Amino acid sequence: MSSIAPLLLLAAASQEPRPVFRVSTEAVQVDVFVGEDGRAVAGLGTSDFELYDDGELRKVDSVAVAEVPLNVVLVLDTSESVEGETLMHLRSAAGNFLSELSTGDRAALLTFSHHLNLRSTLTSEVALLSEALEEIEALGGTAWHDALFAALEMLEVVRERPVVLLFTDGADTYSWLREEQVLSLVSRSNAVVYAITREERAPLPDLGTTRAQQRFRQNRRERIRRTQLLLDVTRESGGRLLETGSSDRLQEIFLEILAEMKTRYILTYSPPAPVRDGWHELEVKVKRKGVEVQARRGYYYGPRP
Amino acid sequence: MSADGVVLLAALATTVSPFRASDAAFALPWIAATHVQRPGECALRDLVTREERDYLRLVNLYRDGRRDEAVRGLRNLDLAVVKRLIHNEAPGMSDRCLQTATLLETELAMDVAQRSRWEDADPLFDEAWQISFLIELPVNRLRFQRNWLLTAGLFHHQLIFVNVAEEGFTRAAHFLRNAVRLYPNDPEVLLAAGSLLEWSGSLRWGDRDHLKEAEELYSRARRVAPTDPDILLHHGCVLEKLKKEDEAAASLLQVLELPSREDIVYRSRMVLGGMAERDGRLADAIGHYEAATNAIPSWQVAYVALGHALHASGSHDRAREVLDRALAIDMKTADEILGGWWSYELGIALRFEPILERLRAEVTR
Numbered sequence: 066m067s068s069i070a071p072l073l074l075l076a077a078a079s080q081e082p083r084p085v086f087r088v089s090t091e092a093v094q095v096d097v098f099v100g101e102d103g104r105a106v107a108g109l110g111t112s113d114f115e116l117y118d119d120g121e122l123r124k125v126d127s128v129a130v131a132e133v134p135l136n137v138v139l140v141l142d143t144s145e146s147v148e149g150e151t152l153m154h155l156r157s158a159a160g161n162f163l164s165e166l167s168t169g170d171r172a173a174l175l176t177f178s179h180h181l182n183l184r185s186t187l188t189s190e191v192a193l194l195s196e197a198l199e200e201i202e203a204l205g206g207t208a209w210h211d212a213l214f215a216a217l218e219m220l221e222v223v224r225e226r227p228v229v230l231l232f233t234d235g236a237d238t239y240s241w242l243r244e245e246q247v248l249s250l251v252s253r254s255n256a257v258v259y260a261i262t263r264e265e266r267a268p269l270p271d272l273g274t275t276r277a278q279q280r281f282r283q284n285r286r287e288r289i290r291r292t293q294l295l296l297d298v299t300r301e302s303g304g305r306l307l308e309t310g311s312s313d314r315l316q317e318i319f320l321e322i323l324a325e326m327k328t329r330y331i332l333t334y335s336p337p338a339p340v341r342d343g344w345h346e347l348e349v350k351v352k353r354k355g356v357e358v359q360a361r362r363g364y365y366y367g368p369r370p
Numbered sequence: 371m372s373a374d375g376v377v378l379l380a381a382l383a384t385t386v387s388p389f390r391a392s393d394a395a396f397a398l399p400w401i402a403a404t405h406v407q408r409p410g411e412c413a414l415r416d417l418v419t420r421e422e423r424d425y426l427r428l429v430n431l432y433r434d435g436r437r438d439e440a441v442r443g444l445r446n447l448d449l450a451v452v453k454r455l456i457h458n459e460a461p462g463m464s465d466r467c468l469q470t471a472t473l474l475e476t477e478l479a480m481d482v483a484q485r486s487r488w489e490d491a492d493p494l495f496d497e498a499w500q501i502s503f504l505i506e507l508p509v510n511r512l513r514f515q516r517n518w519l520l521t522a523g524l525f526h527h528q529l530i531f532v533n534v535a536e537e538g539f540t541r542a543a544h545f546l547r548n549a550v551r552l553y554p555n556d557p558e559v560l561l562a563a564g565s566l567l568e569w570s571g572s573l574r575w576g577d578r579d580h581l582k583e584a585e586e587l588y589s590r591a592r593r594v595a596p597t598d599p600d601i602l603l604h605h606g607c608v609l610e611k612l613k614k615e616d617e618a619a620a621s622l623l624q625v626l627e628l629p630s631r632e633d634i635v636y637r638s639r640m641v642l643g644g645m646a647e648r649d650g651r652l653a654d655a656i657g658h659y660e661a662a663t664n665a666i667p668s669w670q671v672a673y674v675a676l677g678h679a680l681h682a683s684g685s686h687d688r689a690r691e692v693l694d695r696a697l698a699i700d701m702k703t704a705d706e707i708l709g710g711w712w713s714y715e716l717g718i719a720l721r722f723e724p725i726l727e728r729l730r731a732e733v734t735r
Contacts, residue, residue, distance in 0.1 A: 182700075218681065219693075241674050250678075250681075
């Protein structure tokens with residue numbers, strides 16, 4: 066079976082859970098966000114995009130937008146560090162996010178501490194999800210690498226707009242999976258990953274030279290480094306990392322992400338046969354100055370390296 | 371006792387008060403006139419103040435097993451009074467009573483430390499240790515100090531799980547390194563110190579030299595106890611962290627040949643699986659992870675590892691099945707606190723409890 070990361074669709078609809086790559090009939094889908102001054106750019110069509118597969122310009126066959134339903138896995142950190150106000154804000158933000166989903170959208174709820182807990186599989190029943198949200202408690206360490214893997218695996222069988230929305234305080238302390246494994250999984254997945262963290266990568270102030278100050282700086286550097294992985298993961302998938310120092314902005318950020326999800330474009334194109342095995346670098350451009358484009362950086366085709 | 375231990379004790383003994391007690395002291399009728407001494411009670415010769423009498427009463431309460439009451443009472447006493455009483459004014463206490471005094475001070479220190487009031491707890495631990503040097507009989511003193519240092523070190527080790535900070539490692543290492551100096555070839559001591567240093571060295575901001583130090587300690591422990599599964603497991607794990615994978619595998623495979631606890635088998639399998647996966651030996655990795663899930667089916671992390679290995683091998687359907695099983699494990703029915711990882715990292719640290727219980731039992735009348 067081929068291991069293709071982006072949405073590889075059979076032109077002839079198949080009921081198989083995982084698409085088989087048949088070169089003559091397949092298409093590649095790329096989920097793209099286009100923004101300008103922080104706001105989504107709407108109304109773009111096939112002629113506005115340029116898509117490069119390994120540096121070769123490919124013709125974009127079609128562009129779809131909001132009509133494609135979302136399949137979102139909410140992956141929420143419920144480790145001890147979010148106890149109290151943060152957990153309260155998180156519940157509320159996630160609840161509002163769910164209530165703003167459109168008909169046909171589906172969501173799942175996966176919480177994690179050092180233990181992964183699937184509260185709800187993908188469903189369009191918001192009431193069930195809201196109920197599950199009320200049950201979450203803060204306890205234990207943080208294993209977001211493992212949780213992200215579980216979420217990506219859940220979305221492997223989903224064809225329409227698989228998205229992960231991950232909230233964490235940024236510091237993974239208990240995962241089995243290492244950083245490079247997480248990045249590799251994301252690069253092979255179809256899903257777009259959005260992440261929210263309470264850590265901020267603001268520049269370090271001059272903290273002085275005492276031992277305590279040095280230690281503080283060292284710990285801060287470590288936290289920044291860990292946040293960098295979240296940034297890499299989201300960029301790799303074509304998503305985005307949003308940082309907030311305060312949990313009371315969570316509601317606003319969750320809704321901002323949902324709005325962004327709903328304004329993303331799905332580009333479809335057909336790579337010419339024969340498709341080379343291995344990593345394919347993707348680049349999506351928009352023929353307009355000053356716009357920012359978020360799209361996954363590539364995909365794997367064929368046997369794993 | 372080793373020669374090193376004797377030298378250390380001789381050096382340290384000069385730092386404390388020279389007053390000594392005889393074993394029979396506690397039975398002598400030196401107590402203040404207002405108190406009728408019962409046989410076996412701890413007593414001092416020249417009780418002058420009410421606080422001094424109160425302190426003695428608390429020591430005896432502790433020996434009666436009324437620990438909470440004794441600690442509550444000690445909390446209200448002036449530490450300076452206790453220090454003066456023990457080190458300078460007391461004419462003599464038996465070894466057993468000095469052990470009790472050490473433990474009473476330790477219990478208060480632990481109580482304070484558990485409230486994260488480190489600045490207040492540190493001098494109490496220090497004082498407890500100092501009291502232990504007054505135990506007269508060298509054999510008693512050494513045995514007691516071994517267990518006390520292990521208790522104090524492991525107690526601090528387990529507290530780090532609540533608040534991972536460099537100070538926590540420094541405090542725990544202070545006691546455990548002294549335990550190693552005292553008993554340089556004691557497998558339990560070496561394992562305890564190694565376990566702390568291994569954790570410290572494994573942290574990104576930790577001192578990587580601690581991993582080498584841990585490896586040396588485990589190696590020494592292994593020479594004394596070559597078939598102890600705990601020691602073999604820890605040695606294998608630290609060797610793997612030091613990228614000495616062949617030696618690590620040999621140690622971990624030896625664990626699997628011995629009758630071992632399930633958590634030890636679990637961790638050995640996980641580390642062997644991790645090494646196999648990194649080598650690209652996915653079938654071996656899958657075998658080890660499956661064996662781990664069989665060893666303790668309620669621990670989740672092995673399913674995650676197995677799912678990842680299956681995913682990497684292209685068995686996507688099986689990977690999803692395995693992850694479904696992982697996600698079906700309810701934390702309430704699994705081992706809520708330990709799980710696959712914490713059992714290793716925290717397991718040795720939690721040994722402070724039985725050792726402390728043993729110490730308590732020794733002084734209880």
